[in-house]
Amino acid sequence: MSSASEETYYIPNGTHWPIIGSIGLTTTVVGFANYLHGSELTVMFVGLAILIFMMYGWFGQVVDESLAGLYSEKVDRSFRWGMGWFIFSEVMFFACFFGALYYARALSIPWLDGASNNDATAWLLWPDFEAAWPLINLPSSDKFTVAKEAMGPWGLPAINTAILLTSGLTLTFAHWAIKKHDQVKVVYWLFATVALGFIFVGLQALEYSHAYNDLNLRMDSGIYGSTFYLLTGFHGFHVTMGAIMLLIMMIRAMKGHFNGKNHFAFEAVAWYWHFVDVVWLGLFVFVYWI
Amino acid sequence: MTNATTTTDHDDHDDHGPAYGLSRWITTTNHKDIGTLYLWFSFIMLLTGGSFAMVIRAELFQPGLQFVEPHFFNQMTTMHGLIMVFGAIMPAFVGLANWMLPLMIGAPDMALPRMNNWSFWILPFAFSMLLSSLFMEGGGPAFGWTFYAPLSTTYAPASTDFFIFGVHLMGISSVMGAINVIATILNMRAPGMTLMKMPLFVWTWLITAYLLIAVMPVLAGAVTMMLTDRHFGTSFFDAAGGGDPVMFQHIFWFFGHPEVYIMILPAFGIISAIVPTFARKPLFGYSSMVYATGSIAILSFMVWAHHMFTTGMPVAGELYFMYATILISIPTGVKVFNWVTTMWRGSMTFETPMLWALGFIVMFTIGGLSGLMLGVAPVDTQYHDTYFVVAHFHYVLVTGALYSIIAAYYYWVPKWTGNMYNETLGKIHFWWSTIAVNVLFFPQHFLGLAGMPRRIPDYALQFAEFNMISSIGGFCFGLAQVFFLFIIVKTIKGGKKATDIVWEGATGLEFEELPSPAPYHSFNTAPEVK
Numbered sequence: 001m002s003s004a005s006e007e008t009y010y011i012p013n014g015t016h017w018p019i020i021g022s023i024g025l026t027t028t029v030v031g032f033a034n035y036l037h038g039s040e041l042t043v044m045f046v047g048l049a050i051l052i053f054m055m056y057g058w059f060g061q062v063v064d065e066s067l068a069g070l071y072s073e074k075v076d077r078s079f080r081w082g083m084g085w086f087i088f089s090e091v092m093f094f095a096c097f098f099g100a101l102y103y104a105r106a107l108s109i110p111w112l113d114g115a116s117n118n119d120a121t122a123w124l125l126w127p128d129f130e131a132a133w134p135l136i137n138l139p140s141s142d143k144f145t146v147a148k149e150a151m152g153p154w155g156l157p158a159i160n161t162a163i164l165l166t167s168g169l170t171l172t173f174a175h176w177a178i179k180k181h182d183q184v185k186v187v188y189w190l191f192a193t194v195a196l197g198f199i200f201v202g203l204q205a206l207e208y209s210h211a212y213n214d215l216n217l218r219m220d221s222g223i224y225g226s227t228f229y230l231l232t233g234f235h236g237f238h239v240t241m242g243a244i245m246l247l248i249m250m251i252r253a254m255k256g257h258f259n260g261k262n263h264f265a266f267e268a269v270a271w272y273w274h275f276v277d278v279v280w281l282g283l284f285v286f287v288y289w290i
Numbered sequence: 291m292t293n294a295t296t297t298t299d300h301d302d303h304d305d306h307g308p309a310y311g312l313s314r315w316i317t318t319t320n321h322k323d324i325g326t327l328y329l330w331f332s333f334i335m336l337l338t339g340g341s342f343a344m345v346i347r348a349e350l351f352q353p354g355l356q357f358v359e360p361h362f363f364n365q366m367t368t369m370h371g372l373i374m375v376f377g378a379i380m381p382a383f384v385g386l387a388n389w390m391l392p393l394m395i396g397a398p399d400m401a402l403p404r405m406n407n408w409s410f411w412i413l414p415f416a417f418s419m420l421l422s423s424l425f426m427e428g429g430g431p432a433f434g435w436t437f438y439a440p441l442s443t444t445y446a447p448a449s450t451d452f453f454i455f456g457v458h459l460m461g462i463s464s465v466m467g468a469i470n471v472i473a474t475i476l477n478m479r480a481p482g483m484t485l486m487k488m489p490l491f492v493w494t495w496l497i498t499a500y501l502l503i504a505v506m507p508v509l510a511g512a513v514t515m516m517l518t519d520r521h522f523g524t525s526f527f528d529a530a531g532g533g534d535p536v537m538f539q540h541i542f543w544f545f546g547h548p549e550v551y552i553m554i555l556p557a558f559g560i561i562s563a564i565v566p567t568f569a570r571k572p573l574f575g576y577s578s579m580v581y582a583t584g585s586i587a588i589l590s591f592m593v594w595a596h597h598m599f600t601t602g603m604p605v606a607g608e609l610y611f612m613y614a615t616i617l618i619s620i621p622t623g624v625k626v627f628n629w630v631t632t633m634w635r636g637s638m639t640f641e642t643p644m645l646w647a648l649g650f651i652v653m654f655t656i657g658g659l660s661g662l663m664l665g666v667a668p669v670d671t672q673y674h675d676t677y678f679v680v681a682h683f684h685y686v687l688v689t690g691a692l693y694s695i696i697a698a699y700y701y702w703v704p705k706w707t708g709n710m711y712n713e714t715l716g717k718i719h720f721w722w723s724t725i726a727v728n729v730l731f732f733p734q735h736f737l738g739l740a741g742m743p744r745r746i747p748d749y750a751l752q753f754a755e756f757n758m759i760s761s762i763g764g765f766c767f768g769l770a771q772v773f774f775l776f777i778i779v780k781t782i783k784g785g786k787k788a789t790d791i792v793w794e795g796a797t798g799l800e801f802e803e804l805p806s807p808a809p810y811h812s813f814n815t816a817p818e819v820k
Contacts, residue, residue: 014318021411078474100511100526139530226526
C-alpha cells in the first residue's frame with residue numbers, strides 16, 4: 001500500500017464476482033423458501049456453496065491487490081468508512097429486535113392486562129391473563145408450547161459474558177503485537193481469541209439444549225421465547241461469523257500479510273468483534289438479567 | 291502516477307474504454323455504466339408498476355366488478371406500491387447518484403466500485419423473485435405495500451415468503467449502495483471541495499444514504515419477524531402469545547417514515563440544482579438548505595406513528611406525534627421558500643427541466659399541504675385509509691419524487707449522451723403529464739373527503755363520476771410515460787449536439803470541467819475547486 005501514491009485511486013477492472021454473488025444469494029433464499037413449503041434443503045446448500053465460492057474469490061482478489069500495493073491511503077479510508085457504516089447497519093438490525101423486546105415488555109403485555117386504559121381489551125380478550133416478564137403464562141396457550149421457567153442470568157450466561165469480554169482483551173493484545181511486528185504473538189493472541197469465540201458458541205449451544213429440553217422453552221413459547229431465540233440466535237450467528245473471520249485473520253497473519261502500518265482487514269474484523277461483544281452485553285442485561 | 295510495482299495486469303484501467311457486449315454491463319465497475327443500468331432498471335419498473343396502476347384504474351373506471359377479481363385487484367395495489375417504491379423511485383435516485391456524485395465532487399469513480407456493481411445486480415434478481423409470486427398458487431402478496439400483520443402472517447398466501455426474501459435482497463442492495471455513497475462523498479472529494487461547497491444534490495444524498503443505512507436493516511428485521519411468525523411459531527405479532535399486531539405497524543413505520551424522506555431528499559437536491567441554473571442566480575440560502583435537510587432527516591425518525599393515529603394509541607402519544615409531524619413543515623417550508631426566492635428577480639427561462647422543476651415545486655407543495663391536514667390527529671380520524679391519503683402520497687411521490695427524476699433526466703441527459711433532447715417533445719411531455727396527473731389525482735381528494743376507502747375494487751355509486759375522471763387522467767398519464775420512452779430512445783440515437791456547459795446558467799464541476807458527453811473515465815486527476 002505504501003507504494004501507491006496519494007493521487008491515484010485504484011479503480012478495479014470489470015469483475016464477475018458480484019453476479020456470482022447475486023446468483024448465490026438468490027439460489028440460497030429460493031432454496032430456503034421452497035424448503036419452508038416442503039422441499040429439500042439441497043438448493044439452499046448449493047446457493048450457500050456459491051456464496052462461499054464468491055467470497056473466497058472476491059476477498060482473495062482484494063487480498064492480492066492489497067499485497068501488490070495497489071491500495072493507496074485513500075482507498076484504505078474508503079474501506080474504513082465502508083466497514084464502519086456496515087457495522088452501523090448491523091446495529092440497526094439488532095435495534096429492531098431489541099425494540100420488539102422493549103415494546104412487548106413495556107407496552108403490549110401490560111396493555112393485554114388492562115394497563116393504560118385498556119380494561120376493555122383485557123376483559124374482552126383474556127380476562128384471566130396477568131402481565132409478567134419473563135412471560136411464561138400466555139394469554140392463550142392453545143397453539144403454543146408453554147415453557148416451564150425462564151432463563152436465568154447466572155451460570156452459563158455469566159460465564160459467556162466473561163468469555164466474550166476476555167476475547168475482546170486478547171484481541172487487543174493481538175492488535176498491539178501487530179503494531180510491534182511481533183508475528184508470533186499476533187498468532188498466539190488471535191488463536192486465543194478464536195478459541196474463546198468458539199467456546200462461547202459451544203456453551204451457547206449447551207444453553208440452548210438446556211432451554212429447549214429442560215425448560216421446555218421454544219420459539220413458540222410466546223413473546224418471551226420469540227425474543228429470546230431471535231436475539232440470542234442472531235447474536236450467536238454473528239459470533240460464529242466473527243470467529244471465522246478472526247480465524248482467517250490468523251491464517252493471514254501466519255502468512256505474514258500484515259505489517260505494523262497496513263493491517264486494516266484485521267482492524268475491520270476487530271471492530272466487528274467488539275460490536276458483537278457490545279450486543280452481547282445488551283443481551284445479557286435485557287434478555288437474561290433484568 | 292502508477293508506479294513500477296503495479297504494472298502487472300491491473301494498471302491499464304485508466305486508458306481502456308468499456309468492454310463490449312453483455313459482459314460489459316454484467317461485470318462493469320464504472321459508475322456511469324452502473325448509473326445507466328440503475329436508470330434503465332428503474333424505468334422498466336416504472337412501466338411495470340404503471341401497468342399495474344392501469345389495471346387498478348380500469349377496474350375503478352365504473353362501479354361494480356368489471357375486469358378483475360377482488361383478490362387480484364388487491365395483488366395489483368400491493369405490487370404497484372412495492373414496485374414503484376422499491377423498484378422505480380429508489381433505484382432511479384441511486385442511478386442519478388451513481389452518474390452524478392463522482393462528477394459533482396471531482397472523483398474518478400465511486401469509492402467501492404466492485405460493491406457498486408453488486409448493489410445493482412442484486413436488484414433484477416430480487417424483483418424477478420417478487421414478480422414471480424404473481425404466478426404462484428394462491429397469487430402474489432395481496433396485503434398492501436405496508437404488509438400489516440396479521441394480513442401478511444396468518445392470512446397471507448404461500449408466495450409471501452418470496453416477497454419476504456425479495457425485501458431482504460433489496461435491503462442488502464440498498465445498504466451497500468448507501469455505504470458506497472457515504473464513502474464516496476466523505477472520502478473522494480476533489481481538493482478544495484469542502485463540505486459546505488458541495489452541491490445540494492450531494493448533500494441530500496449524503497443524508498439520504500444515512501437514512502437508508504439506519505432503516506433498511508429495521509425493515510429486514512420486520513420481515514424476518516414475519517417469516518418466523520409464519521413458519522417457526524414465534525408470536526411477535528400475535529397477541530395470544532403476548533405480542534401485538536400493532537407492534538408490526540410501529541416497526542414498519544419506523545422504517546417507513548424515513549423511507550418517505552429517502553424518496554424525497556434527493557429530489558430536493560435535484561430541484562436545488564435546476565432552479566438556480568434557469569433563474570441564473572445562485573441558490574438562495576444554501577446553508578439553510580443544508581441545515582433544513584439535516585433537520586428533516588432527524589425529525590423523520592421521531593414521527594412514525596402519525597401513520598397510526600387510528601390504532602388506538604394513548605392520547606399523549608397522538609399529541610406528541612402530531613406536534614412532531616407538524617414541526618417538519620418548518621424545514622420543508624424553508625426549502626420551498628428558498629426555491630421561490632432563488633427565482634425572485636432572476637433571468638428566468640423555461641426549458642423542459644425547469645418546467646418539471648416548477649411543476650415539482652407547485653404540486654409537491656400541494657402534497658405537502660394535504661400532508662399537514664393528515665398530520666392533525668383529530669381530523670386524520672376522518673381521512674385515514676380514504677382516497678384522500680392516496681391523493682396525498684401520489685402528489686408527493688408522483689408529482690414530487692418522479693417529477694424531480696424526470697427533471698433530472700432532461701437536465702443531465704445532454705451531459706450523459708452528448709445529445710440535446712428535442713425541446714418541443716420535452717415540453718409536450720411536460721404539459722401532457724401535468725394536465726393528466728392532476729386530472730388523475732386531484733379528484734381523489736374529493737373522493738377521500740366524501741368517504742371512499744382506499745384499496746377496494748368496487749365502490750358506492752356516488753363516487754362514480756370522480757373515479758371515471760380519475761381513470762381517464764390515469765390512462766393519459768400512463769401513455770405520456772410511454773411517450774417519454776420514445777423521447778429517451780430518440781435522444782440516445784441522436785439530436786442536436788450539446789455544448790460542454792449545456793445550459794447558459796449552469797454551474798458545477800460536471801458542466802464546467804467536463805465535455806459532453808462525459809468521457810468514460812473522468813477526473814482521473816482531481817480538479818482544483820476554489
